[in-house]
Amino acid sequence: MKNIAILTGGDSEERVISLKSAQVVFDHLPADQYRCFMIDFQKSDWKEVKTGTQIDKNDFTLHIAGEKIHFDCAFAAIHGAPLENGQLQGYLELMGVPYTCCDGYTSALTMNKHNTKTQMAPHSIPMAKSVLLVKGNPIDTAPLLAMGLPLFVKPNSHGSSFGVTKVKAESDLLPAIEEAWTFGEEAVVESFLPGREFSNGVFRHKGEIVVLPVTEIIPETEFFDYAAKYEGKSREVTPAALTLAETQQCQERSRYLYQALQCRGVVRFDYILSGDTFYFLEANTIPGISPASLVPQQARSAGWELGAFFAALVEEACAL
Numbered sequence: 001m002k003n004i005a006i007l008t009g010g011d012s013e014e015r016v017i018s019l020k021s022a023q024v025v026f027d028h029l030p031a032d033q034y035r036c037f038m039i040d041f042q043k044s045d046w047k048e049v050k051t052g053t054q055i056d057k058n059d060f061t062l063h064i065a066g067e068k069i070h071f072d073c074a075f076a077a078i079h080g081a082p083l084e085n086g087q088l089q090g091y092l093e094l095m096g097v098p099y100t101c102c103d104g105y106t107s108a109l110t111m112n113k114h115n116t117k118t119q120m121a122p123h124s125i126p127m128a129k130s131v132l133l134v135k136g137n138p139i140d141t142a143p144l145l146a147m148g149l150p151l152f153v154k155p156n157s158h159g160s161s162f163g164v165t166k167v168k169a170e171s172d173l174l175p176a177i178e179e180a181w182t183f184g185e186e187a188v189v190e191s192f193l194p195g196r197e198f199s200n201g202v203f204r205h206k207g208e209i210v211v212l213p214v215t216e217i218i219p220e221t222e223f224f225d226y227a228a229k230y231e232g233k234s235r236e237v238t239p240a241a242l243t244l245a246e247t248q249q250c251q252e253r254s255r256y257l258y259q260a261l262q263c264r265g266v267v268r269f270d271y272i273l274s275g276d277t278f279y280f281l282e283a284n285t286i287p288g289i290s291p292a293s294l295v296p297q298q299a300r301s302a303g304w305e306l307g308a309f310f311a312a313l314v315e316e317a318c319a320l
Contacts, residue, residue, distance in 0.1 A: 001035055003035050004075055006036055007075065008038050009040040012081045018077055022075075022077040036075075037069070039055060048064070060095040077289065080158070084101075084107055085111040086103075099265075101285055111285075120260065125257070130189060130191065133189060134185060135186065148191065152192060153188070154190065156188050157184050158183045163179055163182060163183040195273045195279075197271070197273075200271070201267070201294065202255060202266070202267055211251040211255050212295070212301070213239035213240075214250050215297060217234055236294060246273070249277075250271060253278055263283075265317065267287070268283070268287035269283055269284075296309070
């Protein structure tokens with residue numbers, strides 16, 4: 001039986017979501033194959049949730065009831081810092097603990113929206129126009145407004161749609177940038193793409209890349225914001241109502257991105273279908289994994305029971 005450390009908590013506003021994701025993994029990983037421990041990370045305080053026992057950082061072990069517990073795998077369930085941004089992976093590698101997400105480089109890259117776009121630009125991946133703004137530098141609104149209204153303003157390195165604003169009027173642009181800067185030192189201003197929103201998960205199983213069915217997201221709100229993601233303010237259709245050619249275009253783009261970004265574990269790619277083209281929005285290297293989240297919906301549509309899906313991620317990590 002493998003000992004699994006389910007990594008949860010974290011230091012960002014996404015902490016509350018991470019705690020819920022970890023509980024889903026804990027509840028669904030087959031108990032006859034895995035002994036699971038939820039490990040809450042909060043700054044330098046790393047502890048097992050049930051007993052409050054501190055992790056021994058010298059070798060990433062737990063000492064409970066006279067037993068020294070070594071972990072066979074770490075299941076990634078921290079959205080945001082310090083895992084989705086790539087900070088913890090190097091430590092886990094030094095400790096010899098496999099983990100179920102992308103490595104530190106890919107995680108740090110994809111957490112940075114601007115750098116991901118820059119990396120993908122030579123690959124002819126269709127993307128919205130965007131401008132990076134750094135807090136403290138002067139703002140010239142002319143090139144931003146030249147992209148046309150509405151505009152999207154986003155924190156450059158944050159998830160779960162925190163700090164994202166759809167700007168419809170010129171007077172709202174600077175306040176939206178200031179709001180994005182409350183979540184980090186950089187903001188991205190992005191051109192609006194009219195169209196339908198889609199998402200597509202990819203993972204490896206027994207060494208082979210598996211592209212899951214595509215989901216269409218139909219938000220009740222202006223866009224797929226926090227309320228749409230986590231408060232039921234959206235309708236999701238899996239598999240999406242697309243033509244065969246559209247489905248193939250989306251899935252082939254997801255497969256290409258997964259390989260080009262050197263991804264590991266399960267990654268979700270988000271798109272806008274504008275006209276007949278899927279425009280890449282962003283990559284989520286630790287996507288939501290509650291039963292209602294997009295990737296679990298796609299996994300079920302592909303015939304995976306949630307426990308078996310999580311187990312496949314563990315076994316793939318252990319096989320690397």
